[in-house]
Amino acid sequence: MTYFARRIGFFVLTLWGAVTLNFLxxxxxxxxxxxxxxxxxxxxxxxxxxxxxxxxxxMLGVPDASLWSQYVDYLGNIASGNFGVSxxxxxxxxTDVIGDALPWxxxxxxxxxxxxxxxxxxxxxxxxxxxNTGFDAVVTVGSSFxxxxxxxxxxxxxxxxxxxxxxxxxxSGGYSGAVEPGPSPEFFVDAWQHFLLPAAAIMITGxxxxxxxxxxxxxxxxxxxxxxxxxxxGLPARVLxxxxxxxxxxxxxxxxxxxxxxxxxxxxxxxxxxxxxxxxGRLLLEAVGNKDFPLMQTIFLxxxxxxxxxxxxxxxxxxxxxxxxxxxxxx
Amino acid sequence: xxxxxVEHLSVDYRSRDLPPSHAVRDVSFSIAEGxxxxxxxxxxxxxxxxxxxxxxxxxxxxxxxxxxxxxxxxDLYALSERDVNRLRWREIATVFQSSMNALNPVLRVAKQxxxxxDAHGWREGVDGDRHARIREVLAxxxxxADRVMRSYPHELSGGMRQRVVLALALLLRPRFxxxxxxxxxxxxxxxxxxxxxxxxxxxxxxxxxxxxxHDLGTVLEIADRVMVMxxxxxxxxxPSAELATNPLHPYSHGLLGSFDDPRAEHVSVAYIAGxxxxxxxxxxxxxxxPRCPSRLAACDDVVPTLDDAPEAAGPGPSLVRCHLxxxxxxxxxxxxxxxxxxxxxxxxxxxxxxxSAEGREPLVVVEDLVKTYERRRxxxxxxxxxxxxxxxxxxxxxxxALVGQSGSGKSTIAKILTRxxxxxxxxxxVDGVDPGSLRRAALREYRSRVQMVFQDPFAALNPTKTVGxxxxxxxxxxxxxxxxxxxQRVLELLESVGLSPAATYVDKLPHQLSxxxxxRVVVARAMAPRPRLLVADEPISMLxxxxxxxxxxxxxxxxxxxxxxxxxxxxDLLSARLLADDIMVxxxxxxxxxxxTAQVVREARHPYTRSLLDAIPRPARAGAVPAGPTATESTxxxxxxx
Numbered sequence: 001m002t003y004f005a006r007r008i009g010f011f012v013l014t015l016w017g018a019v020t021l022n023f024l025x026x027x028x029x030x031x032x033x034x035x036x037x038x039x040x041x042x043x044x045x046x047x048x049x050x051x052x053x054x055x056x057x058x059m060l061g062v063p064d065a066s067l068w069s070q071y072v073d074y075l076g077n078i079a080s081g082n083f084g085v086s087x088x089x090x091x092x093x094x095t096d097v098i099g100d101a102l103p104w105x106x107x108x109x110x111x112x113x114x115x116x117x118x119x120x121x122x123x124x125x126x127x128x129x130x131x132n133t134g135f136d137a138v139v140t141v142g143s144s145f146x147x148x149x150x151x152x153x154x155x156x157x158x159x160x161x162x163x164x165x166x167x168x169x170x171x172s173g174g175y176s177g178a179v180e181p182g183p184s185p186e187f188f189v190d191a192w193q194h195f196l197l198p199a200a201a202i203m204i205t206g207x208x209x210x211x212x213x214x215x216x217x218x219x220x221x222x223x224x225x226x227x228x229x230x231x232x233x234g235l236p237a238r239v240l241x242x243x244x245x246x247x248x249x250x251x252x253x254x255x256x257x258x259x260x261x262x263x264x265x266x267x268x269x270x271x272x273x274x275x276x277x278x279x280x281g282r283l284l285l286e287a288v289g290n291k292d293f294p295l296m297q298t299i300f301l302x303x304x305x306x307x308x309x310x311x312x313x314x315x316x317x318x319x320x321x322x323x324x325x326x327x328x329x330x331x
Numbered sequence: 332x333x334x335x336x337v338e339h340l341s342v343d344y345r346s347r348d349l350p351p352s353h354a355v356r357d358v359s360f361s362i363a364e365g366x367x368x369x370x371x372x373x374x375x376x377x378x379x380x381x382x383x384x385x386x387x388x389x390x391x392x393x394x395x396x397x398x399x400x401x402x403x404x405x406d407l408y409a410l411s412e413r414d415v416n417r418l419r420w421r422e423i424a425t426v427f428q429s430s431m432n433a434l435n436p437v438l439r440v441a442k443q444x445x446x447x448x449d450a451h452g453w454r455e456g457v458d459g460d461r462h463a464r465i466r467e468v469l470a471x472x473x474x475x476a477d478r479v480m481r482s483y484p485h486e487l488s489g490g491m492r493q494r495v496v497l498a499l500a501l502l503l504r505p506r507f508x509x510x511x512x513x514x515x516x517x518x519x520x521x522x523x524x525x526x527x528x529x530x531x532x533x534x535x536x537x538x539x540x541x542x543x544x545h546d547l548g549t550v551l552e553i554a555d556r557v558m559v560m561x562x563x564x565x566x567x568x569x570p571s572a573e574l575a576t577n578p579l580h581p582y583s584h585g586l587l588g589s590f591d592d593p594r595a596e597h598v599s600v601a602y603i604a605g606x607x608x609x610x611x612x613x614x615x616x617x618x619x620x621p622r623c624p625s626r627l628a629a630c631d632d633v634v635p636t637l638d639d640a641p642e643a644a645g646p647g648p649s650l651v652r653c654h655l656x657x658x659x660x661x662x663x664x665x666x667x668x669x670x671x672x673x674x675x676x677x678x679x680x681x682x683x684x685x686x687s688a689e690g691r692e693p694l695v696v697v698e699d700l701v702k703t704y705e706r707r708r709x710x711x712x713x714x715x716x717x718x719x720x721x722x723x724x725x726x727x728x729x730x731x732a733l734v735g736q737s738g739s740g741k742s743t744i745a746k747i748l749t750r751x752x753x754x755x756x757x758x759x760x761v762d763g764v765d766p767g768s769l770r771r772a773a774l775r776e777y778r779s780r781v782q783m784v785f786q787d788p789f790a791a792l793n794p795t796k797t798v799g800x801x802x803x804x805x806x807x808x809x810x811x812x813x814x815x816x817x818x819q820r821v822l823e824l825l826e827s828v829g830l831s832p833a834a835t836y837v838d839k840l841p842h843q844l845s846x847x848x849x850x851r852v853v854v855a856r857a858m859a860p861r862p863r864l865l866v867a868d869e870p871i872s873m874l875x876x877x878x879x880x881x882x883x884x885x886x887x888x889x890x891x892x893x894x895x896x897x898x899x900x901x902x903d904l905l906s907a908r909l910l911a912d913d914i915m916v917x918x919x920x921x922x923x924x925x926x927x928t929a930q931v932v933r934e935a936r937h938p939y940t941r942s943l944l945d946a947i948p949r950p951a952r953a954g955a956v957p958a959g960p961t962a963t964e965s966t967x968x969x970x971x972x973x
Contacts, residue, residue, distance in 0.1 A: 132391070225432040232386055232427075233499070234419030235450045243446070247437055323483040324436055 003319050011312045018304040022297055023074050078301070084294035088286055094298045097283065102265070102302075104174050105272070105279035108195060109264045112202040117257050120210025124253075125246045127211070128218035140215065147208040155201040155274045162197060169197050172276035198275040210253060218249035251322050255314045262310025266303035333361035334507060334539050335385070340398035342377070342384050350611045354380045354393070356563040359637075362539055364506070367530075369554030369571065370543045371586070373875040374846075375607060377563040378543050379428065382511045385541070386425055387415050402507065421451050424505040426496050428512040433496050434484035440495055441465070441480035447502055468498040471532055490521035494528070501532070511543045518737045519902050523946040526553055547586050547876060548948030551575045556647070559583050562607050562618035565637060570647035579640055579651040581623045581673035588675055589876040592949065593908035593932050600909065601675035602880035606845045617654065625673040629659045678880045680909045680929075681730075681887045693724035694863055694896045695748070700757035702743050702920075717743040719920040720757070725864065730890055730897040732911035732928065734904060734943065740920040741900045745866045748898065749781050750774065762863060779809035782857035784886075786869040788849035792841040798825070798852050799837035802859055809860035824855040828885055847878040854885060858893065865889070868900045883910050904943060908932050916940045 077083065083094035127139045163171035170193055175181060179190045221227060222245045230244045269281035276282075280299060287295040318325050342355040354377045362368050372378040383389050385400055387407045400407045402423060407415055427433050435443060444465045453461050469476040472494040484492055493513065500508055513529070514522040530553050533540055544550045550557055551571050559567040559580065567580040578584045588601030605622040608614050617623070620630040635657055640649035654660030655670040664670065702718040718740045725731055733741050746752040747759065750766040759765055761781065769777050785791040792801055802821045806812045812820055825833035828851040841849055850870060857865055867886060871879040887910055890897050901907050907914055908928055915925040916937065924937040935941045 225427055226435045228388065228390075229425075229427055229433040229496075230435070230446075232388055232419060232425045233447045233450065234416040234421070235446055236416075239446055239450065243438065244435055248435070251437075322437060324485050 003325070004316060007312060007315045007319070011308060014311075015305065015308055018308060019075070019078065019301065020071075022301050022304060023071055083298040083301075086287075086295045087292040088290045088295060094294045097295060098280070098298060098302065101278060101280050101283045104277060105268075105281065106264065108198055108271070108277065108279065109202075109268060110261075112199050112206055113257075113260055113264060116203060116206030117210050117253070117260075120207030121214045121250060121253055123207065124211040124214025125218055125241070125249070128215045128222065128245065128249070129241050131215075131219050131222070136215075140212070143208045143211060147205055147212075149205065151201065151205060151270060152274055154204055155198070155271070158197055158201050159275075170194050171197070174278040194277075198271055198277055201275075202271060210256075213256065214246075214249060214253050217252055218245045221245050221248040224248075251318065254317055254321065258310045258314030258317060259307065260310075261313075262307040263303070265306030266299065334364040334366075334403055335362040335541070336399075336401040337361065337385070338399050338401070340381070340384060340400060341396040342380050342389060343394050343396040344392045345394055346392050351396075352610045353396070353613060354563055354610060355384060356610075356613060357398070358563075358565055359398075360558060360565060360568065362507075362541060364539055365537050367533055367540045367542065367553065367555045369550035369557040370541060370560060371545070371547060371550050371557055372560035373545055373586075373607070373877060376560045377610075378545075378560050379511055381560070382425075382509055382541070382543050385509060386419075386423065417451075420447055420505060421503050422505055423507050423509070424500040424503070425509040425511065426493075426500050426513045428515060434492060436484055438483075439480070440482050440484065440487075444480075444499060444502060447499065451503060453503075464502065468501050469495075471501065472498045472528060474498065489517050490525065493517060493521075493525055497525070497529070497532075501536070501538075504536075505538060507539045507541075509541045509543070512545070513542075514546070514549065515544070519946045520736055520942065522549075526948070529553065545876065546948070547590055552948045559586070562613075563610055564618070564652065565650070566619070566652045568637075568648075568650040569640070570645065570649070573645035573647055573649065577645065579649070579656060580619075580653045581625045581655070582619050584673045585622075585675050585877055588677070589880060591905060593905045593947065594944065596933075597679070598905070598908050599677055599679040600880045600883075600905075601677040602884075603877040604676055604881070606847075617652075623673065624675055625655060625670060627654050627660055627663050629654050629663055633659050635659075676881075678884045678887075678909065681891075681912075691726050691728070693726045694762055695725035695898075696758070696760045697724070698722045698758045700744070700747065700759060701755045702740075702747060702752065703755045716920050718747075718754075721917075721920070721922055723915060723922070723925065725896045725898060727863070727896045728891060728894050729913070730887070730899050730911045732899045732901060732907035732914045733917055734901055734907050734914060735917035736902055736943070739917045741917055742868060743920075744917075745783070745868050745898070745900055748864065748866055749783055750777060775809075779805070779860040780862050781864045781866065782860065782862040784850075784854055784857050784865060784867040784870045787873050788846055788853050789841075789873070791853050792849060794841050797838050797840055798830075798844075801841075801852060802856055805856060805859040820859075824859055825852075827858070827889075828852070828855040830855070845878075846874050847881055850874060850882050851885060854882075854889065858889060858895075861893075863895060865895050865897045866900070867897060869902070870899075871906060872901070872903065879906065880909075886910060902943075904932060904947060916943070 081095065083098075086092055086094050086097050089097050123139070127136050130136055159171045162169045170176060174194050175187065175191050176194070179187050181187055222240075227240060227244045230240050235244075266280060266284065268279075269285055271277065272279045272281040273285065280302075283295070284299045286292070287299060338359050340355060340358045341353065344352040344354055356377075358381060370378050370381070380389075380393060383393065384395060385407075387400070389395055395408060399409070402418060405414075405418070407418070410418075434440065438446075445461070448461055448464075453464075455461065458464070465480065466476040469479055474491060474494050479487065479491065479495060484495075487495065497513070510529070514525050517525065526549055529540075540554075542550060542554055551574065554571050557569060557571050557574050558565050559574075559582065561582050567574065567578065567583050569579070574583060575587070578587050582603070585601060585603040589603075591598050591600050603622050608618050608621070614620070615634070616632045617630040617635050620626050623630065633654070635652045635654050637650050637652040638657060640651045641656055655664070660670075700718055700721045701716075704715040704717055706713050706715065721740075721744065723731065733744065735741050743752065747754050748761070748766075750769070753767045759767065761777070764773075764777070766774075766777055766781075796804075799821055802824055803817055806817050806820055810820075821837060822833040825831070825836050830836045830848060830851055836844075836848075836852075841852070844852065854870075870886065871882050874882060883906055886897070886899070889895065899907065899911055911928045913926065914928045914931045915922045916931065916939065917923070918939045924931055924935065924940050931940065932944070935944055
């Protein structure tokens with residue numbers, strides 16, 4: 001039990017550290033958000049009246065107070081779920097803006113991540129079981145090659161073929177303007193069509209890392225003494241492959257998976273940019289471009305918390321799956 | 332009828348870039364039902380490969396290259412994988428070399444018993460209650476079944492894991508059990524208990540055993556019959572008692588000579604110079620010829636066959652592969668000539684040799700040394716008292732042995748002396764200074780004067796650095812040598828550890844050297860900065876028995892000729908008896924007995940010292956059969972206990 005208690009203790013401590021850093025870092029960077037917002041408003045001529053600037057500052061509540069009282073306010077706001085107003089999407093609150101973007105990211109990246117993990121791990125185990133055969137060589141070398149192809153190139157290729165040449169699928173966006181977002185069948189069909197291309201682009205290279213990792217770990221675990229001993233015991237191939245080879249080999253992959261799930265909250269700027277997908281990655285890009293402090297901070301906070309929670313989950317899971325980890329901790 | 336019959340079995344190691352290596356060459360033997368056979372040989376002689384071939388478990392790059400293995404009349408290499416699997420564990424079980432790692436780390440022990448039972452269709456009606464059977468085998472190996480079954484492997488000690496594996500092997504009442512180095516890597520006292528357990532269970536249950544080991548004493552003591560392997564071939568097969576008292580093959584002589592009873596008045600051991608041949612191209616004659624002191628002209632170009640030994644060898648079934656006993660050899664020797672005892676290079680105990688140490692100032696003075704480690708366990712702190720109140724002195728030109736089993740605190744003392752750890756309390760003076768108080772330049776200077784020889788010569792050298800680089804580094808760092816002076820000193824060092832001509836070794840990488848040569852390089856490196864104190868931590872335990880004496884001799888010469896002080900850390904009383912002037916026996920952080928080596932070893936007072944001595948296998952106790960009347964005085968190997 002100590003193992004789990006310690007993990008949770010660490011989690012709370014790092015969480016506090018992350019929240020605090022998240023408060024400090026944007027305040028140290030140069031640039032004036034009010035200036036930025038006005039430049040956007042007056043994008044054409046770039047001229048900003050100093051009086052206008054003051055007005056915007058007052059409206060945004062840009063900090064004049066001491067750092068400490070800002071910090072206290074900040075913590076209080078986080079606790080109550082109030083992340084302020086987005087500069088970019090004024091007058092919408094940050095919570096609203098993120099609430100719109102997050103589901104898109106989670107559905108797209110979550111689905112593809114789970115599928116990549118499952119396909120990659122299963123394929124890796126299969127290849128490892130048939131190690132040093134022609135099948136192994138073809139799959140390993142083939143996927144290594146595929147893995148070197150740049151994502152954007154694959155994505156553009158898919159768009160070119162399926163959206164432009166064949167015209168089967170839409171080339172960008174999360175849904176088309178013709179359909180009202182909501183829980184209607186039409187909307188789901190429309191979103192599904194928009195989902196397919198980015199998902200396919202991710203899935204081409206997604207499983208490769210999981211597969212290679214699983215293959216290499218399992219080749220090692222199949223070469224271990226305990227597996228040889230299992231063979232000498234006359235265990236059936238199925239038991240050797242599953243309980244001796246894969247069961248031990250999957251542990252690092254599971255940690256990796258949990259961490260990847262955490263990273264998912266931050267979205268993937270590249271995918272979302274290429275497909276113009278309305279997720280967290282694009283939101284972050286916009287926030288950074290516009291010096292939208294409240295939005296930026298909140299996205300960072302979400303990603304950090306996501307990674308930390310995933311870390312905690314990975315540790316917990318590892319403790320459950322690998323009896324040795326629990327022991328090391330208490331020793 | 333024999334239970335296991337091996338005929339003309341050959342195993343090759345094949346790889347794409349290198350010519351195939353013939354690891355097992357045309358081996359034939361049989362093992363009768365209920366027989367306990369030992370297979371003895373040094374690393375690389377093919378004994379484990381042979382074991383794997385018997386189990387039909389050869390893994391790439393090893394390939395079955397011909398011959399048959401019959402188990403109860405069925406040729407394993409003619410059966411399908413399914414049928415072989417059916418024989419496994421029900422009939423043929425095994426205990427592997429590194430059983431520390433033989434249990435699946437993520438499954439509970441109980442599960443690993445059940446999966447074997449499931450794989451072989453355990454029928455409650457016929458075979459009995461499965462839980463009762465697991466309890467029974469665990470009780471046989473003297474384990475607490477309730478505790479062990481619920482445990483994961485890492486929760487058990489090395490000795491317990493070894494017992495679990497043994498219990499697993501006996502689970503389905505197999506007729507044949509192959510034991511491949513089952514005690515290697517375990518603590519001496521634990522080794523002893525496992526060997527005794529093994530022999531008792533085998534006597535009670537009557538299964539057939541092939542016991543593979545490099546540990547000559549254990550094999551001779553436990554087995555009914557022993558086969559000696561060299562360069563992929565069986566060179567001698569004799570009842571243990573006869574082999575122990577009257578070995579025929581010169582190689583067996585050499586192996587036995589590497590062994591002696593440390594309690595004897597005069598202790599001496601032999602070593603076999605040279606190393607086994609590469610097996611990519613088997614030599615045209617006897618593979619042992621280049622290392623053999625009794626070599627005949629025929630040995631260089633006629634391959635000897637494994638034939639019946641002369642009747643004078645003893646009443647048991649005896650086979651030997653040596654021209655001293657073939658017609659070819661007889662023609663050369665002259666009919667009726669009794670071959671002379673082979674004479675190998677030999678070293679006699681240096682300990683107690685008239686020493687110049689009388690009245691010399693000690694270099695190292697240790698008084699009431701204490702080292703306590705603290706470790707956290709949850710929120711509690713736990714104290715481990717590794718060393719509790721140890722006092723001794725070390726005198727230049729002398730060797731003091733520190734003997735004890737693993738966990739007794741020996742290595743902690745080494746760490747404090749080399750200043751990688753600091754003592755918790757007590758005083759330590761090396762050449763008048765306390766190493767614990769040293770900083771920066773002074774500490775650096777101190778480290779050049781205190782050097783270490785490590786246990787594992789394979790891990791102690793950087794595999795990517797040549798011998799010259801390894802030796803040059805301390806010379807540059809500590810003595811500031813460069814250019815020609817550095818080069819000269821490297822060559823001198825190599826010559827001084829017997830690697831001659833030195834120029835041929837300078838550019839070699841560690842993997843191109845044998846274990847003994849590597850350990851010589853390690854000693855040379857330790858001597859490079861001209862240290863005053865040498866701490867040798869088990870420097871020979873990883874080496875083959877036939878070359879251990881060679882390294883001991885080197886250490887002894889180094890101490891005497893260069894007037895250094897040595898602390899020799901070991902669990903092996905024989906080597907301590909050979910090398911050390913004084914001995915300290917350590918247990919649980921305390922020194923329980925110390926004094927001049929011969930006195931402590933021969934008249935041990937403390938029960939712990941005696942239990943360590945009792946753990947040493949004695950080949951003379953081999954088997955139950957007394958030595959035959961034909962065993963003559965003249966063929967007693969040099970140094971073997973009478």
